[in-house]
Amino acid sequence: MSTGLExxxxxxxxxxxxxxxxxxxxxxxxxxxxxxxxLMATATWLLIRAAGRPELDALxxxxxxxxxxxxxxxxxxxTERLAGHDATLRIIxxxxxxxxxxxxxxxxxxxxxTGDALSRLVSDVEAVQDLLLRVLVPGAAAAAVGVLAxxxxxxxxxxxxxxxxxxxLVAGLALPAAATALTRRTADRVAPLRGAxxxxxxxxxxxxxxLAAFGATGTALAQADARARELARLERRLTSAGWAVDGAGVxxxxxxxxxxxxxxxxxxxxGVLVGVLGVATLTAVEATLALVGSAxxxxxxxxxxxxxxxxxxxxxxxxxxxxVQPVTGPATSAAxxxxxxxxxxxxxxxxxxxxxLGPVDCHLxxxxxxxxxxxxxxxxxxxxxxxxxxxxxxVGPSGAGKSTLLGVLTGTVVPDGGxxxxxxxxxxxxxxxxxxxxxxxxxxxxxxxxxSVRENLMLGRSxxxxxxxxxxxxxxxxxxxxxxxxxxxxxxxxEEGGQLSGGQRQRLALARALLAAPAVLVLDExxxxxxxxxxxxxxxxxxxATRREQSVVLVTHxxxxxxxxxxxxxxxxxxxxxxxxxxxxxxxxGWYRDQWLLQEAAERGYLALTP
Ligand SMILES: Nc1ncnc2c1ncn2[C@@H]1O[C@H](COP(=O)(O)OP(=O)(O)OP(=O)(O)O)[C@@H](O)[C@H]1O
Numbered sequence: 001m002s003t004g005l006e007x008x009x010x011x012x013x014x015x016x017x018x019x020x021x022x023x024x025x026x027x028x029x030x031x032x033x034x035x036x037x038x039l040m041a042t043a044t045w046l047l048i049r050a051a052g053r054p055e056l057d058a059l060x061x062x063x064x065x066x067x068x069x070x071x072x073x074x075x076x077x078x079t080e081r082l083a084g085h086d087a088t089l090r091i092i093x094x095x096x097x098x099x100x101x102x103x104x105x106x107x108x109x110x111x112x113x114t115g116d117a118l119s120r121l122v123s124d125v126e127a128v129q130d131l132l133l134r135v136l137v138p139g140a141a142a143a144a145v146g147v148l149a150x151x152x153x154x155x156x157x158x159x160x161x162x163x164x165x166x167x168x169l170v171a172g173l174a175l176p177a178a179a180t181a182l183t184r185r186t187a188d189r190v191a192p193l194r195g196a197x198x199x200x201x202x203x204x205x206x207x208x209x210x211l212a213a214f215g216a217t218g219t220a221l222a223q224a225d226a227r228a229r230e231l232a233r234l235e236r237r238l239t240s241a242g243w244a245v246d247g248a249g250v251x252x253x254x255x256x257x258x259x260x261x262x263x264x265x266x267x268x269x270x271g272v273l274v275g276v277l278g279v280a281t282l283t284a285v286e287a288t289l290a291l292v293g294s295a296x297x298x299x300x301x302x303x304x305x306x307x308x309x310x311x312x313x314x315x316x317x318x319x320x321x322x323x324v325q326p327v328t329g330p331a332t333s334a335a336x337x338x339x340x341x342x343x344x345x346x347x348x349x350x351x352x353x354x355x356x357l358g359p360v361d362c363h364l365x366x367x368x369x370x371x372x373x374x375x376x377x378x379x380x381x382x383x384x385x386x387x388x389x390x391x392x393x394x395v396g397p398s399g400a401g402k403s404t405l406l407g408v409l410t411g412t413v414v415p416d417g418g419x420x421x422x423x424x425x426x427x428x429x430x431x432x433x434x435x436x437x438x439x440x441x442x443x444x445x446x447x448x449x450x451x452s453v454r455e456n457l458m459l460g461r462s463x464x465x466x467x468x469x470x471x472x473x474x475x476x477x478x479x480x481x482x483x484x485x486x487x488x489x490x491x492x493x494x495e496e497g498g499q500l501s502g503g504q505r506q507r508l509a510l511a512r513a514l515l516a517a518p519a520v521l522v523l524d525e526x527x528x529x530x531x532x533x534x535x536x537x538x539x540x541x542x543x544x545a546t547r548r549e550q551s552v553v554l555v556t557h558x559x560x561x562x563x564x565x566x567x568x569x570x571x572x573x574x575x576x577x578x579x580x581x582x583x584x585x586x587x588x589x590g591w592y593r594d595q596w597l598l599q600e601a602a603e604r605g606y607l608a609l610t611p
Contacts, residue, residue, distance in 0.1 A: 006309065007302070007305040007306045007308070007309035008131065008305065008309075010309040011095065011128050011131065011305060011308065011309060014091060014094050014095055014098070015087075015091050015132070018087045018090055018091050021083060021086060021087035021090070022084075022087045022132065022136070022137070024083050024087075025080055025083040025084035025086075025087055025137050026136070026137050026140040026141060028076055028079050028080035028083055028084075029080045029084070029137050029138060029140070029141035030140065030141040030144040030145060031076050031080075032073055032076040032077045032080050032141070033141050033142065033144075033145040033287045034144075034145055034148060035069050035072050035073040035076055036073050036283060036287070037145060037148075037149060037280060037283045037284060037287065038065075038069050039066060039069040039070055039073060040279050040280060040282075040283040041276050041279065041280040041283075042062055042065045042066050042069060043066050044275055044276045044278075044279040044280070045062060045272060045275075045276050046059060046062040046063065046066060048271075048272045048275045048276070049062070049272060080137075084132070084133050084137050085133070087132070088129050088132045088133050089129075091128065091132065092125055092126075092128050092129050095125055095128050095308065096125050098311070099124075099125060099308060099311045124191065124195075124304040124305075124307045124308045125308055126304075127191075127301035127302075127304030127305045127308060128305065128308060130297055130301050131297075131298070131301060131305060134293070134294060134297045135294040135295075135297050135298045135301075136294075138290045138291075138293070138294055139290070139291055139294045141287075141290070142172065142287050142288045142289075142290045142291050142294075143172065143288075143291075145284060145287045145288070146168045146172055146284060146287070146288045149164065149168070149280065149281075149284035150164055150165050150168065152280075153260070153277060153280075153281075156264065156269055156273055156277060157263060157264045157267040157269050157277070158267075159263040159264070159266065159267050160260045160261075160263040160264040160267065160269070160277055162263070163256065163259035163260045163262075163263045164256065164260050164281055164284065166256070166259075167252060167253075167255070167256025167257075167259065167260070167281070167285055168256075168284065168285065168288050170252055170256075171249065171252055171253075171256075171285050171288040171289050171291070171292070172288045172291045173291075175245060175248060175249060175252065175289070175291075175292045176291045176292050176294065176295030176296075177295070178245065178248075179241070179242075179245045179292050179295050179296045179299070180295045180296065180298065180299045182241040182244075182245065183238055183241050183242075183296055183299045184299045184302075186234050186237050186238055186241075187238060187299045187301075187302065187303065188302070188303045189234055189303075190231065190234050190235065190238070190303065191301075191303035191304040191307065192303060192307075193227060193230060193231045193234065194231065195307075196227055197224065197227050197228060197231060200220070200223065200224035200227060201224070203220065204220055204221065204224060238296075242296060245292055245296070246292075249285075249286075249289040249292055252285060252289075253281075253282050253285040253286055253289070254282075256281055256285050257278050257279075257281040257282045257285070258278075260277050260278060260281045261274055261277065261278040261281075264277050264278075357434065357437045357438055357518070357519040358519070358549070359388030359389065359519060359549035359550075360388055360422055360423055360438050360439075360519035360520055360551070361386070361387050361388050361422070361423055361424075362384075362386040362387075362409065362420070362421070362422050362439070362520055362551065363384070363385055363386065363419075363420070363421045364382055364383055364384040364386075364408070364409075364418065364419070364420050365383050365418055365419040365420075365421075366381040366382070366383055366417065366418040366419070367379055367381070367382045367383070367408055367415045367417070367418035367419070367420060368380055368381055368382075368415060368416050368417035368418050369401070369404050369407075369408060369413055369415050369416055369574075370416050376573065376574065377416075377574045378401045378404040378574050379401045379404050379405060379408065379415070379574045380401075380573070380574040380575045381417075381418065381575070382401075382405065382418070382571075382574070382575070382576055383418075383576075384569070384576075386520065386551050386553065387551075388519065388549045388550075388551055389548055389549045389550065389551060390551045390552075390566050390567070391543065391551070391552045391554070391564065391565040391566045391567075392551070392552070392553050392554070392565065392566065392567050392568075392569060393554045393555075393556060393562045393565040393567070393568045393569070393582075394406075394553060394554065394555045394556075394568075394569050394571060395555075395556060395557070395559065395562075395568060395569070395570055395571070395592065395595070396570050396571035396572050396577075396591070397572060397591070399573075400571040400572050400573060400574065401571050401573070401574040402524075402555040402571055403443075403444050403524055403555065404574075405553075405555070405571070406441075406443060406522045406524050406553065406555055407443075408420055409439050409520065409522055409553060410435075410439050410440060410441075410443065410522060411427055411428075411430075411435055411439070412443075414428070422435075422438050422439070422520075436516075436518065437516075437518055437519065438518060438519050438520060439518055439519070439520040439522060440513070440516055440518040440521075440522065441513040441516070441518060441520075441521045441522035441523050441524075441553075442509050442510055442512075442513040442522070442523045442524055442526050443522070443524050444524045444525065448493055448500065448505050448508055448509060451492065451493070452489065452490045452491060452492055452493070453478075453482055453485075453488075453489050453490070453491050453493060453508065454469065454489035454490060456493060456508055456512060457469055457472065457473070457489075457508070457511055457512050457515055458515075459512060461515045461516055461517070464515055468515060469489065469515065471545065472511040472512075472514040472515035472545070473507075473511045474541070475510075475511070475514050475541045475542050475544070475545035476507040476508070476510040476511035476514060476538060476541075476542060477507050477534065477537065477538045477541065478504065478507040478508055478510075478511050481504060481507075493505075493508070502529040503529045503530050503534070505529075506526065506527070506528055506529050506530065507530075507538065509526075510523070510526045510527075510538070510542060513526075514542060514545055514546070517546075517547065517550065518550075519549075519550060519551065520550075520551045520552075520553065521546060521550055521551065521552045521553070522552075522553045522555075523542070523552065523553070523554045523555065523556075524555045525555060525556060525557065526538070526539065526542060526554070526556075527539050527556070527558065532558070532560070532603060535558055535560075536558075536560050536561050539554075539556075539558075539560075539561045540561055540564070543561075543564055543565075552565075558599065559582070559592070559595060559596050559599055560599070560603075562582045563581075563582040563583065565581075565582065566581070567579060567580065567581065568580065568581065568582055568585055568592065570585070570590070570591050570592050572591060577590070577591065578590050578591065578592055
């Protein structure tokens, strides 16, 4: 978790290429405020002078100036908004792409929730927009106006300038600090709560059928309702604090104006100028009070900013092409909107293909994973040697720890003990931009995106050629289906692959993993949902499609075809209870042989029933 001002620094680092535009927007904002201040001062001077019925000629310049300032203020405000939004939208496009890239390749022990990810992509990234548009630009403009107003007043009366300085310091520093202190704790709770509520919304819609089936709709609704009410309460509290501070600001403007007028009168300043100073002070304090709003905004958006910053790669802005690389596992489910998905995986930039890594040796030494304190470990001191090119099958009863093992290999599950090394480097220290090319593949419940078959596959390799697509799809047994579609590779597969059968979805995810061709290819139940004959064929072609120096770690419940694997490991309750080649294991009493006999018998029954 980022601390201090690190979130802001990380975000602003991304703003560097747009610094010129941001400074331009800041200058325009300052000019707008100054035009407003000059307008009030000139109009006041004009009114007071006009009361003395002077010659019209004496007022002409002021009349023209009032008109010019009124028009230029509007024009400046418009151009400032245009420039500010232009710069900001460019920056947040970058931020959003990077956040998406990290979510798509996320490697933590914490499962990623779609709603939470969506909230990060949408409302948290908007915090970046607010930081620039509502904090930095107006903050800089208010500071500039304050300094110029003090300088201008000092020319007329140093004593009045002193009173104005005090008023502006209170308006620009003390009140914003008070506003921040009042709202910080509440604001810190609002962003995560919004994330949780977004997750609730996804669960309630996507999971409506399951909730209804298990009679849990009422409880889930009540939980979401409680969260929504808590959020409303916190937002009401924030609003009330805001009103209190706003009221104090109005009072401060009046008091400062009175002090400036008093000081100017005491210094025998000309009556007209005293009036001008009084009104100009009101305007200057009002402009500086924008810092209160900025501080309040800042406090409110810090939690969101922190969440975004946690997803931004450290150090200099990384190349997007290296960020949006494949992990065909659940983490990719973050990308709901097809537009966000498709942009990074377009095969538009063959100049940026991530090269396939050479052979990688992987070792696990006494790896232990315990998800919850007190619960039995999901992996208990597991040691494995996976030299480059090794084909390893992992089998075992449900809950034995197979998927956890793949999670450890891909870095999505952080072990509580032991060591995982890739080519001698600790996995945790392995360069993040290389890790997905070293180890990735098809993880449980791979997400299929609402995009075309081509785009879904190219998430695995953004610069894949047509021939590579064809080879991967053929190996996964998807090519015939693609050929039958009127628009072939451009067939849209629907939300979460809804327009595909379960088997086609699985083949698509497998083809994507094969296309990614990491050095260590992990496959979690790649043939799940296929009938036994199809499963055997797909496993055979998929295994054959891997490169010789590419390691494969296959988790499967189905034991047929494992004779092609160098080693089979049987896990039970997180421990390796048997290991060896398929032929050895079916000749040895134990879980593997029992399971083999059971599956053979079931298969014979299945074949007997098949017409
Ligand atoms: N995120 C998690 N949080 C808490 N416990 C978990 C988590 N993931 C897995 N477990 C527990 O760890 C153990 C191993 O789970 P794992 O998914 O690795 O087993 P598996 O062998 O892949 O099972 P299956 O064959 O049913 O997919 C199980 O007891 C499971 O309940």
